[in-house]
Amino acid sequence: MKSDVRGAEKYSYIIFPSEAVVFDNCGNTVVKCPTEAEAVEYIRDLASEVAENAV
16 A cells, blocks of 8 residues: 655655655655554654755
8 A cells, every 4th residue: 555644745654564755756665664563653754854954
């Protein structure tokens, strides 16, 4: 199942039986996480870093 995180349109993740994989908007693997919650947290952290750097 592919999911997106609100406010982080550049990243999405797919849940596999053994891990959740975060992808960028080009389809490249960014990171593999053991749980969906960690994948969502990783994406939100990336989005907040981008927002802080834009200010």
